Amino acid sequence: MDRKTLLKKDMKEKQELVNIILDRFLPRKDEYPKDLHKAMRYSIFAGGKRLRPYLTMTTFEMFNPEVELITPVAAAIEMIHTYSLIHDDLPDIDDDEFRRGKQSCHTVFGEGIALLAGDALLISAFELVTLAELDAKLKVQLVKELAQEVGIKGLIAGQMVDIESEGKQVDKKTLSYIHENKTARLINICLRFGALAGEAQEEELKILDSYGKLIGMVFQIVDDLLDIEGTQEDLGKSIGKDMDREKATFPSVYGIAESHEMAKEMTEQARQVIAPLGEKALKLDILAEYLLSRKG
Numbered sequence: 001m002d003r004k005t006l007l008k009k010d011m012k013e014k015q016e017l018v019n020i021i022l023d024r025f026l027p028r029k030d031e032y033p034k035d036l037h038k039a040m041r042y043s044i045f046a047g048g049k050r051l052r053p054y055l056t057m058t059t060f061e062m063f064n065p066e067v068e069l070i071t072p073v074a075a076a077i078e079m080i081h082t083y084s085l086i087h088d089d090l091p092d093i094d095d096d097e098f099r100r101g102k103q104s105c106h107t108v109f110g111e112g113i114a115l116l117a118g119d120a121l122l123i124s125a126f127e128l129v130t131l132a133e134l135d136a137k138l139k140v141q142l143v144k145e146l147a148q149e150v151g152i153k154g155l156i157a158g159q160m161v162d163i164e165s166e167g168k169q170v171d172k173k174t175l176s177y178i179h180e181n182k183t184a185r186l187i188n189i190c191l192r193f194g195a196l197a198g199e200a201q202e203e204e205l206k207i208l209d210s211y212g213k214l215i216g217m218v219f220q221i222v223d224d225l226l227d228i229e230g231t232q233e234d235l236g237k238s239i240g241k242d243m244d245r246e247k248a249t250f251p252s253v254y255g256i257a258e259s260h261e262m263a264k265e266m267t268e269q270a271r272q273v274i275a276p277l278g279e280k281a282l283k284l285d286i287l288a289e290y291l292l293s294r295k296g
Helices: 003-025 034-044 051-061 071-088 105-109 111-130 136-150 155-164 172-197 202-229 250-254 256-293
Strands: none
Touching: 003 051, 003 071, 003 111, 003 256, 034 071, 034 105, 034 111, 051 071, 051 172, 051 202, 051 256, 071 111, 071 136, 071 155, 071 172, 105 111, 111 136, 136 155, 136 172, 155 172, 172 202, 172 250, 202 250, 202 256, 250 256
C-alpha cells in the first residue's frame, strides 16, 4: 500500500470512530429545543477531514493500540474546532456564507441560533473529555490545558488580534501571534493530548511539540494560499475573502512565492523533527506531506 493510500484509509477509519462518538453524545435533532440541536448537528456533521481528531488518535496509537480510549477526547476537540468555525463565519467576524461545501450555520439557522450552537459545542466538549475512560487526574489536566489553549491566551486571543488587524499592515511578529494562537495551538494540543494519554516519554513529548508547532503553521500558510489559488469547490468555502477583508495573511506579509517556500521548509523541518521516533511516527510523516499538498 502506497503512503497516500495508507493515510487516506487510516483517516477514514478514524473519522468513522469519531463520528460514532459524536452521534451518540450530541442531543438528537428532535430533542427540545430542536433548532439548537439541529444547528449543532448540522455543523458538526457538515463534513470536514477530522484532522484534529486524527492527530490526537494517531499520536495516542503510537504508544497504545487501544485507540478507542482517546476517541472521546478527539471528538471533543472536533466539537471545539466546529464551534470556532461557526463563530468565525458570523457576519461580525469573517461573514462567510459557506463552510465545508454547505451553507454556514448562521445562513441556515440565523445568527442567534448559530451563536448559541457554537457556545453549546464548546461547553459540551469539556463534558465529553470527562467521559473518556482515562485516569481521572489526567482528565483534569486535559480539561485545564484545553481551556487555556482555546481561551483568552490561545485561540480567542488570536481571533481577537485577527479582527483588530483587518485593514492594517501588520508586522511579521503580529502575523505569527495571530496564527500561532488562532490555528497552530489547537493542532499542537491534539498531538500533546494523544502523547500524554499514551504515556509518552518526556523527550517524545518535546519532539511531538516541535512537530505540532511546525505543521500547525504549515496548515495556516497553505490555507492562506488556497484562499488565493484554490477553488470554492475544493475548499468548500468562499475564496478571496481574506483579500476582500484585508486580513493579515502570510501572502499579504511575505508574498505568494515566499509563503510557498516557507511552507515547504517547515514541512521538511517537521519531518526531520519526528525522524528519531522511527517507524511508529510514519503516519505523522505522511501527514506532513499531505498538509503541504492539500487542495482543500
